[in-house]
Amino acid sequence: MRLPRVKAEHRPYRIGRDRIRIGGSIYGIAAEISDPHGHAWAALSAMDGTRAPADVAAHLCGLFPGLTRVDAAGVVDLLLGSGYLEDAAAPPPSDLSAAETERYSRNRAFFRWVDLVPRAHGWEAQVALKRARVLILGLGGTGSHAAWALAAAGVGRIHCVDRDVVELSNLTRQALFTEADIGKPKADVVAGRLREINSDLDATGETRAVESRADLSALLTGFDALALCADEPRGRDSIRIWANRACLMAGVPWAVGGYRGPLVSVGVFTADGPCYECLTAAIEATLTPGVRVDLGGPGVLAPSAGISGHLTAQAVISMVAGIPVTLRSHVTGINLIAPEQHVYTLHEASPECAGCALRRKGGQESAIDA
Known part of the structure; x- marks a missing residue:
């Protein structure tokens, strides 16, 4: 994932000072993250589609001087594998025409919302339907x-x-x-x-x-x-x-x-x-x-x-x-x-x-x- 960002439907919020809720609360796809030191919240905040994963890890190290590069990268990798993020830099797949990406844009939004498997571009489900x-x-x-x-x-x-x-x-x-x-x-x-x-x-x-x-x-x-x-x-x-x-x-x-x-x-x-x-x-x-x-x-x-x-x-x-x-x-x-x-x-x-x-x-x- 080149430029990760949190999916709009899964915008996180804090519960108290040491927990994060991500993925909504009523759709059966939410998760809670224990975050006693604030590392995960800072990483999610930095994942806005403008930074590469390595840059997010470096950003964490800057915010938390006691955090090692290895630990910062571990936080980033954990979030990348959660399914609540997408790649802001992913181009549309070659399997779909411009007209098809316009036609099925609402489909993609639905699948992006409910799918918690990390994907390359978010159009995988639509391509599967087409085939x-x-x-x-x-x-x-x-x-x-x-x-x-x-x-x-x-x-x-x-x-x-x-x-x-x-x-x-x-x-x-x-x-x-x-x-x-x-x-x-x-x-x-x-x-x-x-x-x-x-x-x-x-x-x-x-x-x-x-x-x-x-x-x-x-x-x-x-x-x-x-x-x-x-x-x-x-x-x-x-x-x-x-x-x-x-x-x-x-x-x-x-x-x-x-x-x-x-x-x-x-x-x-x-x-x-x-x-x-x-x-x-x-x-x-x-x-x-x-x-x-x-x-x-x-x-x-x-x-x-x-x-x-x-x-x-x-x-x-x-x-x-x-x-x-x-x-x-x-x-x-x-x-x-x-x-x-x-x-x-x-x-x-x-x-x-x-x-x-x-x-x-x-x-x-x-x-x-x-």
Whole structure:
């Protein structure tokens, strides 16, 4: 880092005389620094984008005559590795055009804020999005909103798959469709809309039904993440089981959004698990016997569909951008009529999980497993 400066979003402040708070206080990314001698505060104050790290260390030695060069450099190195600083001298990456850096400037500000991994120029997440290839399966309430969000965010390649045509009843909650689209294939309409939203995007559509895990596995080839926004077929041999097993075998992370009345949630599943079947089995163990995890149904408003889609898109963005780097499989969401009931579920992998067992066996499944 040539000319370090504290990110504007992480401006530090003192707590008493011997501690520093940096990174805000309500976003889950704050840190407190013990600073009994004032060395860290002085270093942060000097990191304003005009001094090189060696100059900051020399500045500290000037302020604190008893501080050795080695110790001063150690203070500087500790702060440089914290993730709360950026390089004021970093040029935009060659991967993005001038128009793209203007278009995605707010994206960069978001990633710069939430990312605590030291980066070369702060555009790394946006470059990762541009290179990403995402498959969206299902273009209804969740899928249409997710598709818009991913295209607007700058995902470079999006393939949209749905078997249906646009119907009048879709228009209450499915973004990207208009009355003029009624009767047209959803996949074609969405792909065209996405290209209008972002001309740099490679957006394609495919009208087809997915009828087996083999179908889904074939679709998944060449993609970095799956946004599963379809909910049929249901039951034990459901499209979510197919997606789980196809993604386990391909090593592809995926997200599944859903809603059931006012309950809106997203399941996020990383390539190394625990998988969808691990999590649902653990949840169902706490429910009345015979009751299964099932998000989806006729009860939906535009806001609940939109929240579902945007939660799904955010999960996919996190996966392909690598922020946060410690992303784990989980389910999260809200109840729109009881917002105090926040949904968050995180479980360890189950040793009895059939999906994980399939991965261990290299994809060979019996008729029972299939």
